[in-house]
Amino acid sequence: MATNYVQRGENLTITGPAATGGEPVFEGAIVGVALHSALAGQPIDVATHGVWEMPKVAADEIGTGDVIYWDDSVSLATTTETGNNELGVAVAAAAVDAATVNVRIRAF
Incomplete structure (x- = not known):
């Protein structure tokens, strides 16, 4: 055991x-x-696990399965990799102007 x-x-x-x-x-x-x-x-x-609703950058159109990053400067989820930390993967699409996106946290 x-x-x-x-x-x-x-x-x-x-x-x-x-x-x-x-x-x-x-x-x-x-x-x-x-x-x-x-x-x-x-x-x-x-x-460190689960799906979380996160506020997102309004201009980003996000598809299911897109990698999501966290922009600390504005405290928003984004699809922009440069200068941001990888947060996880979108589990549902989020249109331009949508306020939030559902993200599965990246397990380390």
């Missing part, structure tokens, strides 16, 4: 950057969504 199992890993408690509940958190290779707000250096619980 295995005795070194720690946890399922769907939610992790990390010490990382300042975070706002419901927004993405990027810490090294860990990508997740903050389950509550925390200041930098405080423990934060992050969900």
